[in-house]
Amino acid sequence: MTAPLLVASGLHKRFSRGGKTVVALDNVSFEIGQGETLALVGPSGSGKSTVARTILRLIEPDAGNIHFEGEDFLAQHGARLRAGRAKLQMVFQDPLAAFNPRATVARVLDDPLRIHDLADRAHRPKIIASLLDRVGLSPNLRDRAIHEISGGQRQRVAIARALATKPALMVLDEAVSALDVSVRGQILELLLDLQEAENIAYLFISHDLGVVRSIAHRVAIMDAGRIVETGPAAEVVANPKSAIGKALVAATPKLLRKA
Amino acid sequence: MTPRVFLQELGVSYRSNGTEVEALRDISLEIRTGERLAIIGESGSGKSTLALAIAGLLPASTRIEGRIDWPELGRVPQNGRDIGFVFQDPASSLNPVLTIGEQIAEVARTHLGLNWRQSYKRAEELLHRVHLPDPASALSAFPHQLSGGQRQRVAIAEAIAARPALLIADEATSALDTIVQAEIVTLIQELIVQDGMSLLFISHDIALASEIADRIAVFRYGRLVEIADTNRIVTAPTEAYTRQLLDAHMGLDVEPLLRKAEAGKLS
Known part of the structure; x- marks a missing residue:
């Protein structure tokens, strides 16, 4: 065991x-x-x-x-x-309060990749696209601001962000x-x-x-x-x-x- | 029987960023005397707009069409006196710098023509009615000294202080945990019967509504989808959307998603 x-x-x-x-x-x-x-x-x-x-x-x-x-x-x-x-990642109740509302979806997903040094700048857009795909979001959402998308979409972004660092x-x-x-x-x-x-x-x-x-x-x-x-x-x-x-x-x- | 409140082709719209947004369209329904009517809907359904429209709390710039009549009353209803309103968040609906006693007594004094001494006495009785422990000393407490559930009891005491004909509870238990929610629902039920009030219970939770309401009205995108006796809505909804809401309810008797997922893996 x-x-x-x-x-x-x-x-x-x-x-x-x-x-x-x-x-x-x-x-x-x-x-x-x-x-x-x-x-x-x-x-x-x-x-x-x-x-x-x-x-x-x-x-x-x-x-x-x-x-x-x-x-x-x-x-x-x-x-x-x-x-x-x-x-060890966290998803909160209210992603509007957890994120900068003016940040774009791509920016929110870029942060953990940059902070934890998981990919160099050139590779990050591809990883962001795959994160969006894994949580069932359209790649077209990447340039939308957090405050512009629906609550359900926002919670998917929060999950994608948590997934970015490959948590256990x-x-x-x-x-x-x-x-x-x-x-x-x-x-x-x-x-x-x-x-x-x-x-x-x-x-x-x-x-x-x-x-x-x-x-x-x-x-x-x-x-x-x-x-x-x-x-x-x-x-x-x-x-x-x-x-x-x-x-x-x-x-x-x-x-x-x-x- | 004459209804207590009668809505006829009610429409509400407002301007947002230069465009006209229709929050409610063509709503006709009645709230009967002494009945408990639940309004069920998801975000953007217009359920809170309906509550605010009935209470006359919409901003002046809002365009309102149709009629809201109070046949028994024979005059324009007065907020606080004819309508009691309980909001979702008691922390923001209570005044943080007034004592519990002052804010309840103020309602009694304004609407019932009592003097301050009588109003405080009335406030103490009301705190007793909403089962707040030790009402006499609660009078001099401030809202922040109470728990969320106790604050909601105070907000209810304030709402019923002038013996309104209609009590509106707009997601009044959504910020509370399930145990406190059940206690507050029991309290509201009890007060409705004691005072012969009608209840408009606004909620996103169709199961909770089915426990409290005589009739349920389902709203979506600002329209009334269907309205019927609770039993009929729950057992034999005519609209697909109502069925969808019922199916989305995760009761303690439905097949768990996890089990479904694991069964899917095996097959």
Whole structure:
């Protein structure tokens, strides 16, 4: 059996706000295998996004370890950390807020290639064209500004940008929550296709159990900074054990097909 | 029965960058007394424009055609008094520098002709009605001291303060997590029944709408696609677009995409 792609163990994080201490992460441990989707669900303030930020090293945990591709990720810095970050990409909920709205699609996709020195200037247009193709966008979009394209197209650009550095793991923080339902299905199918083709693992953060059940292999339910339940997505949703898991299932809107 | 609000061939258009944009076209429907009507649509469907048009909140430069009548009222409806409006984001609809008590009391004072002391008493009762813990001390709290769900409860208390005939909730639960969303929906249901209000529930989530509404109206590209009893819309939609919305719903009872993808790999 191959080693897991990412192992997080015993993560702790406290924030102080106005003299009060908030425990954001309380002994959080989990693993993600290669090509696997782990969904993180929980109510607002349960610590989901803090986990994402810690994994990406946007914030440092107070205690705990993160091993990524077998190496101690928290010990890395400088060039090693930058190289590691290329393998670990992020897609946010609102790409309009994540990108410069006036930048063109080509510019947004050029950045990671340039920053991570993945291709010289002459080769980049070809790579950009292939990235657009992989996320199902027309090459004609390359010169359009981010603010001119639709929300669904923008989220495809965000995925293309994350793909540019050939990541092993993508963190998707509420990445489909702001999309119209008809577009949402297409983006989820794109994510599944990419996972199958390139064996990418996803940490999929969402409060929508229906979506999680549809695309995740495993799910971890968080409450008040702790992982309170974890298991295969379909099983956990069908038969939640934790109080918060039960509450999430009960609160999920159901199409009422009254006779 | 006379409807509470009656829309006849309502059209809304505005100018954007020199071109005329039609946000709503030829909308005729009624909101019945005490009914819960959901408006469902995706981005650009015109659902929020409809809510703003009924509440008279569209900018003055907007061109409005057709009629919006309130037959029971016999006068022009007044916002805040006849119509309560709950927006998606309570953080931006509440005034950050007024206490919770001041902003709710202000509505009661303006529309019910109460003095400040009576208005504060009324505000406390309203906070009790929306199940805010410890209403007496919440009166002197500021919006930023409350959680998102609590803020939405305050916004609802403010919206119903003058006992309006119509409550409009425009994506009022979309920014909340599912557990808080369910609590707020329960609260709205309860208040609608207690006060005999009509509810216009604007949402992108057809499943959520089916849990709350008596009737559902489906909007697309500024037009009314179909309107019918919730049960009929969910079980026997006549329009292909409604069927599409129903199919796009990812319920806890549908075949997961992942399983479909893996089944495809095997075959």
